[in-house]
Amino acid sequence: MKRLVLLSTIVFTLGLSGLRADEGVKVSPIDHAATLKECGGCHIAFPPQMLPSRSWIKLMGDLANHFGENASLDQAVQDDIATYLAAHAADAPATKGGARFTKGVGADSVPLRITDTPYWKREHDEIAASRFSDPKIKSKANCIACHRTADKGEFLEED
Amino acid sequence: MNKSHKIALISLLSLSNVSMVLPAAADPARDAILATLAEEAKKADPAFGGFSAERGQAFFAAKHTGGKPDTPSCTSCHSQDPTAAGETRAGKRIEPLAVSKNPSRFTKVDEVNKWFGRNCNSVLGRECTAVEKGDFIIYLSGK
Numbered sequence: 001m002k003r004l005v006l007l008s009t010i011v012f013t014l015g016l017s018g019l020r021a022d023e024g025v026k027v028s029p030i031d032h033a034a035t036l037k038e039c040g041g042c043h044i045a046f047p048p049q050m051l052p053s054r055s056w057i058k059l060m061g062d063l064a065n066h067f068g069e070n071a072s073l074d075q076a077v078q079d080d081i082a083t084y085l086a087a088h089a090a091d092a093p094a095t096k097g098g099a100r101f102t103k104g105v106g107a108d109s110v111p112l113r114i115t116d117t118p119y120w121k122r123e124h125d126e127i128a129a130s131r132f133s134d135p136k137i138k139s140k141a142n143c144i145a146c147h148r149t150a151d152k153g154e155f156l157e158e159d
Numbered sequence: 160m161n162k163s164h165k166i167a168l169i170s171l172l173s174l175s176n177v178s179m180v181l182p183a184a185a186d187p188a189r190d191a192i193l194a195t196l197a198e199e200a201k202k203a204d205p206a207f208g209g210f211s212a213e214r215g216q217a218f219f220a221a222k223h224t225g226g227k228p229d230t231p232s233c234t235s236c237h238s239q240d241p242t243a244a245g246e247t248r249a250g251k252r253i254e255p256l257a258v259s260k261n262p263s264r265f266t267k268v269d270e271v272n273k274w275f276g277r278n279c280n281s282v283l284g285r286e287c288t289a290v291e292k293g294d295f296i297i298y299l300s301g302k
Binding site: 042064070072138139145 | 246248249250276281
């Protein structure tokens, strides 16, 4: 009986603090073969919904200097991916619920990292910086190390 | 030793000979890529005498200069052991470069060009020469 009470308390507390295991954010998964293949060659193909279109255009315009690496593509492939990302960006007309990802991003600010957005920082403010340098995680860009189904557009609270 | 044992032993020996004589994994597509690189190498230097796995190994393991600071070597992402998986800087697994572990390596010309194009620039700050590319492929074909 004691155990049951304890368990209920834990469940109730977690519920209140918004840390239920199933909580998180879901976006439409990427359905564009070139984006999945080329972006996904080095990291998960990040959801275009999480940055404004101006960010994707700037990022795709300088793949030779891509976060410390050369990630150049043939021009046609590059244009194809840039078009897809811009059309599915946070502020694209067809994107539903994109505003939450760019809340707090200034109109003249062009974040190139999702992890630099106020949204991402808010959502991860309880995670110690040292966790991201854990060899199993390695980088904040390694979403799927904690969000196991991130490649399906699901960023659930880690259990 | 009875007769059947002898036959078994001889078959075993000849089998091991075959695997020693043949390259680890001959592949017509990879051979064609190497042939193109050899042509290019000869054009650049008529004295070109063929690719070298030893030079390829040294190139793979070397710390280079001129490239981007986070990636001074092939081993920065591909790990010291080409038969093992590597990891991108973003933490994604990279399948082994060694052809014995990953037989499809260096068989698609577009992929080969794309990755040499990117990674030579990241590591060396320039394009790789045909000799460097050929040495690299020969080295990893034998690994």
